[in-house]
Amino acid sequence: MDNSKIKNRTSLAVSRRVQKLREEISRLRFLYHVKDDPEVTDDVWDSLSRELKSLLEKYPEFIDPNSPENRVGGEPLEKFVKVKHDIRMLSLNDAFSEEEIIEWENRCLKIFGSPTSKYSMGMNYFCEVKLDGLSASLHYKDGVFVRGATRGDGFIGEDVTENLKMIESIPLRLNGNNKGDIEVRGEVVMTKKAWQKLNKKQETLGKATFANTRNAAAGSLRQLDPKIVQERGLDFFAWDIVQFPTNILNHSDKHKILKEIGFQITPYERKVKNLKEVFSFIKEIGKVRATLPYGTDGMVISIDDLEVQEILGYVGKAPRYMVAYKYEAERATTIVTDITVNVGRTGVLTPVAHFNPTLVAGSTVSKATLHNIDQINRLDIRIGDTVVIQKAGDVIPEVVEVLIKMRTGKEKKFKMPEFCPVCNSKIERHSIGNRESPMSRDENKQSSSSQGNLTTGFGESPMSDGLAPLLPRPRTSRRGAFPESRGVVSVAYYCTNKHCPARSSRGLQHFVNIFEIYEIGPKILDKLKDEGLISDPADLFTLEKADLSGLERFGEKSADNIISSIQLHKKISLWRFVYALGIIHVGEQTARDLANYFGSLEKIKKTEIVEINNIENIGPVVSESIFKFFRDKTNLNLINKLLENGVSIYHEKAKNLKLSGKSFVLTGTLSTMSRNDAKKKIMENGGNVASSVSSNTSYVVAGENPGSKYTDAKKLGVKILTESEFLKIV
């Protein structure tokens, strides 16, 4: 295919994706702004918008000035009277990282900051927590509240005066003697407590619950009956004055005035001198965000000086002088590039979805377990699908839902393999009664009566070796994730080979130890297997921080430690690699002998029994075992997978073979090193270590309180070394 054809094909694919994104963003926006009935959280919408934005940056030929991404908000519903805002209500541009805030500052500096300008020396910023609610504008005439409106599309909102009057924190008469027109703007919010209470009540009444505090606030303010608004316990926090009789110099002064005339202002605000202080305030609030009584989604940063604000002005719908930092999204969208299968300790097969790497809640996620085939069916997830992934708090990344509307028709359905991906044995399918319901909360309730007597067979193992199968664990359900879930019997797939390498964690532990990834102990290994994160040693090298930090009792720090240890030990010497493979009869010494003799993995793989047998110290039984190992397809697949996943092997001919051919026996306690370290030192220098003294022993190293080996050495006339003498020769 020539270049222009490839280009056309890419161009077509991009154009299709852009179109799909536009349609879906527009539909979600309508549901969100106009219907107050969002299908997804804003993170999802943000994520799709960001993808569209970055596609359009790369392919500007698809920019369309009339397309929905250039429009904000939606039309107000017909049921309230429409009001035109005197001054347009703007929206804010978002920043998702410190870098983006720095870029924002640079853009500002470029506009007004000539080197001689009074602002080029730096400026003050005003930071305030961004409460997650509904923006409203309040009009006061001669100090009396006369009209209140929602933001709407920024130009036209809805008159909700009577409802706003029900909010206790909105003063009906301002403090002080205020003449003329005053317009105050702020956020109508609901506390997390009030939201929970409201949801409980909605549930008892059999009514729909609200997904978050913002929806609850928005839904409540839009009630036509002000009495209901009163019951809901809404709150109001002011953040701006856009009309005021006297001149105001700084944004921070506006907040002072707001307080004076009787408003609550955002509970966390700070005037700072530079971006460094902005970042530290962002971090400070980031730590306590979850514990605040109100939902927050970011931090609004503005240039404090109103004169500077004036100079900077607006670009499109947003002011240049203000930016909204958004805290890490807990949900994002991505594309499923593949679905593979891991084999667990009981032989159970766990499907894993692979994605285009995506940043969620601070870590990059490129895969998530799908747990079992039921989950795949429930989500109807296919290869090529655009999905919503979630990593909330300490949760392992998971697929929450598929954005069905983003499908192109080219998505591929997933099928469980017929043969084990690890050992190639046949796969069997078993039905298991399901104790935990995989259904969503609401559905649970509806079907709870019919469910109790269907729970069967939990303790029955489909395997004959008495190992209870780990029941494929249904995940905590999320709103809307499992719309079609009605089944109770779950299906699991098992590898039928009792000796499938994936079923033994002993081999895996050996591997981890030889690779010196000491941070991973048996408990962690079991967890990783149970979660379907790994089925063989090669999978270790694709682990991400996001996989680990979600595991129970797993701190960020230990996740970091494990990942960095794995990365650090990816480069390994040939003998350690061979030893780690766990070939029957091949211990440390034989592995070293093989490495030294052949010098490369390729040569070891291709060798014949006779040649192995030629190596000193390696007998026929061991030779055969080695030969067979490297002729086995499963083993070769594992080796290839290890190399593909980034393991690199080096071989250095031992530089210092001063102890070559020397045999050591250790006895007693050494004061400067452990016995294992001493052994390591001897072997690094070409020597070997035996467990008992014989006439072949070259040296006995005697530490404190030596045992019978010491007397044996004396008897046989073997040279005895003190610890310091030993240290000199190694």
Ligand SMILES: [Zn+2]
């Ligand atoms: Zn198997």
